[in-house]
Amino acid sequence: xxxxxxxxxxxxxxxxxxxxxxxxxxxxxxxxxxxxxxxxxxxxxxxxxxxxxxxxxxxxxxxxxxxxxxxxxxxxxxxxxxxxxxxxxxxxxxxxxxxxxxxxxxxxxxxxxxxxxxxxxxxxxxxxxxxxxxxxxxxxxxxxxxxxxxxxxxxxxxxxxxxxxxxxxxxxxxxxxxxxxxxxxxxxxxxxxxxxxxxxxxxxxxxxx
Numbered sequence: 464x465x466x467x468x469x470x471x472x473x474x475x476x477x478x479x480x481x482x483x484x485x486x487x488x489x490x491x492x493x494x495x496x497x498x499x500x501x502x503x504x505x506x507x508x509x510x511x512x513x514x515x516x517x518x519x520x521x522x523x524x525x526x527x528x529x530x531x532x533x534x535x536x537x538x539x540x541x542x543x544x545x546x547x548x549x550x551x552x553x554x555x556x557x558x559x560x561x562x563x564x565x566x567x568x569x570x571x572x573x574x575x576x577x578x579x580x581x582x583x584x585x586x587x588x589x590x591x592x593x594x595x596x597x598x599x600x601x602x603x604x605x606x607x608x609x610x611x612x613x614x615x616x617x618x619x620x621x622x623x624x625x626x627x628x629x630x631x632x633x634x635x636x637x638x639x640x641x642x643x644x645x646x647x648x649x650x651x652x653x654x655x656x657x658x659x660x661x662x663x664x665x666x667x668x669x670x671x672x
Contacts, residue, residue, distance in 0.1 A: 469536045469569055469594065525568035534568045536594050537602055539630050542664045543643050547577060549657025556580070562628075562643055562661050563668050573606055573626075576672035583613050584672045587624070603645070604628045610649075624649035628659065 524530050526538050543562040549555070561576040573589040592606040605627055612621035628645040641663040648656035 469534050471533055471535050521568045535596065536566075536568075536571075537630065537632060538566065539564050539571070539602075539604070539641075540566045541641075541666050542668055543641075543661035544664045545643070545659065545661025547647075547657050547659055549655055551655055552653065556657075559672075560659065560661060561664075561672050562659075563670070565668065571604065573604065573608070573628075574670070575608070575626075578672055579619075583619075585610055585613055585619055589626075602630045604630065604643075620652055622649050622651045626659070633663065 520530065525534055526540075531538070541564060543564070545560055545562070546557050547560050548557050556579075558580065559578045563574045563576075565572045565574075571589075571592050571594060573592065575587040576584055577587070578584045587608040587610040589606040589608045592604065595603050595605060597603065605625075607623065607625050609623055610619070610621065612619045624647055626645065626647045628643045631642040631644060633639060633641040643659065643661045646656065646658045648654065
């Protein structure tokens, strides 16, 4: 189901009106073809076509410069590499981490993979997400996540946590890649908290560290 919370109201209404006109035109233009194939150009058929076009926009078309002005979020899709920085039981740590973001025009999902000093990788998956625009026109992601922990020597217990990540867009003029920068905390048996910084690596998602 499409979540419309990130769409800008007026441009989105204009898009719906344009799409409705386009659907009507397509139906009129293809009515003979539909009838020849025993498909009636009834309201359910036009509604289905409208939903298909909206779905294509939500998943793919919104990323194009021509359409992106209609949504109030930047395109943060991709894979980011960086580090966590924390102190646990009085000892500092800086494990490597990978953050993968899957985003459409209306929703976002974040997976984080962390490798500790022993080489063990754990995975965190977001369960509730929100994108917020601040007064400086920067965007941040707030989300809760679940981490299943590890089975090797109980290195990390299963837990939940919360993240705040500020999205710093790429700057081609200064040859700077996009970044995610923020902090997190957990509800582990011994609570932990720390900072995160990761730089954009590419659009390919590997679904692993």
